[in-house]
Amino acid sequence: MAQLSDDCFAFGGALLPVDEALAELRARLAPVAGIERVPLHGVVGRILAEDLIAGVDLPPFANSAVDGYALRHADLSHDVDTILSVGGRVPAGGALGRQVQPGETIRIFTGAPMPEGADTVMMQEDAEPLPDGRVRLRPGLKRGANAREAGEDVRAGAVALAAGRLLRPQDVGMAAALGYDALAVRTRLRVALFSTGDELASPGAVLPALKVYDSNRFTLHAALTRLGCTVTDLGILPDHPAAVASALTEAAPAHDLLLTSGGVSTGEEDHVKAAVEAAGSLFFWRLAIKPGRPVALGQVRGTVFAGLPGNPVAVVVTFVHIVRPLALLLGGGTAPPLLRFPVRAALRYRKKAGRREYVRASLVRGEDGAIEARSFPREGAGLLSSLVETDGLVELDEATTTVMPGDAVAFLPFSELL
The missing domain is CATH 2.170.190.11 (Molybdopterin biosynthesis moea protein, domain 3.)
Structure with missing residues (x-):
């Protein structure tokens, strides 16, 4: 099993552009997932561990x-x-x-x-x-x-599917067409998932006064499951450094990734930093991104740790840009660039230069038939309805300061992100 170098997450300081963060992940991370052979019916959603070589032409005859x-x-x-x-x-x-x-x-x-x-x-x-x-x-x-012609689709000896691919139904069909009944895939990445905060209550319980139901843990569980991870829900951690450190230390030996949400900023009640430093090593990434700036990365007893912000929208944005590629790379997969689709803006927006921002938006058809992105009518990183009632995110790069109706913008649909 490959191990991470001690300095794997040793970057920090000033606000870090998203692309630089991703480049660091790709350059420094090594897979920790093992390899197993799985019958073809069970490989969808798994990461291919070895190049799939065509043993026959496809089609095999004209x-x-x-x-x-x-x-x-x-x-x-x-x-x-x-x-x-x-x-x-x-x-x-x-x-x-x-x-x-x-x-x-x-x-x-x-x-x-x-x-x-x-x-x-x-x-x-x-x-x-x-x-x-x-x-x-x-x-x-x-x-x-x-x-x-024989072999016009795939020639015998060619790489039909490259290692690192997150297998889709059509990939399974390709393997079957080439005669494979089982594939070498990576073992599922084992993720320990926590939420932090005394203000949180678990769904299903009576909601105490001055508390809110925890949603982040369930959003992250669902998103990680779609990536083929095995997720252990370890509940809500209190705002107490010793309790957080103890829980992370106990979970580390049986998991490949420790993931928390909440408590990673620099306020007096944000205790994750001290807890992780007590149990291992921690480096903060202050991403040049909105929403979602603070992200904590580190290691606890050799297991990778990632801490996300607490606001639900910031959780989704940082999951997409950091945790998703992190989980894929640790699991032996590739983290290809996100697909961005050009659409026409039906919104007005101003932002600071030097920071990438994401605007929740719905796709609508303009009077001329062109697809337009219309922003959610309210702002706020805590609005879950802004994720439920929109189709994705308009991405405004670091150089952009103003968007006006009719401008071309990049759109990332949730269907490609989660």
Whole structure:
């Protein structure tokens, strides 16, 4: 099992741009997850541990892409209809067993092997069977049309799926098409999850006076589960450094990542810093990002620790930019750049230069049919409704100071983030 270097999180100081933080993560983190072989039915959502090499061509033989007529392109007229005899029939799984002769065509069906000598397939919609058993074919078809070559999808010996990929249903289909019934995947990253704060109560209990129900723990649990992690919910930690330190120390040996929300700022009641320093080592990242600036990273007894802010919107933003790539990299995966989609702003916004900001927005269609991003009508990093009632985040980079209606902006849909 790979270990992290002692100085893995030894960066801090001034506000750190998000891209620099991600570059540091990619450069310094090594996987801690092991490798196991899992049947194909159980690999979706897992991280591929080894390159998947194609052992066969895909498709393994030349075949027809449509129902129609296989023929020699040289027999087709370029200007007028061509009439050819029908010399046989090849269904999927069958074979003609001989070479196509000049002046004949073969009735063929999707997936059926191309007869020897045939190089083109005329779709049945473009062919007219005649009463005498022959078929009339339209002109203008290109050589090789509707015929799939052996290996045109994937060549034997090629990397069909690269190690580090978070496997999707279509990836599982690719593995099956190449004959694999099991894959080498990373063991699930083990995450210990806490919330911190005396003001929190767990859902399901009677809500005491002056407390609020804890939502962050459940948001993070759901997001980590979608990444294929095994998450242990260890509840709410009180605002007491010794209790936090004890809980983290106890959880560290059985987990690969310790994750908390709340208590990572610099106020008198923010006790995570002292607790982690007592149990291990801690470095603060003050990210140049809004919402979500304070993020704590460190180690407790060799296990990576990450502490997120307490406001629900800040939790989501910092999870997307720090914890998601952190979990993927520790789990042996890759953390590709987020997909940003260009849309038109239907909002006005001003911000300071030098900081990346995220505006919760819904996508709407403008009068001209173009997609526009409309901001949530209220601001505040504690508004859960702003996450529920919007489609994603408008990203305003460090150089941007003003956005006006009609400006082009980058949009990150929640469907790509969580």
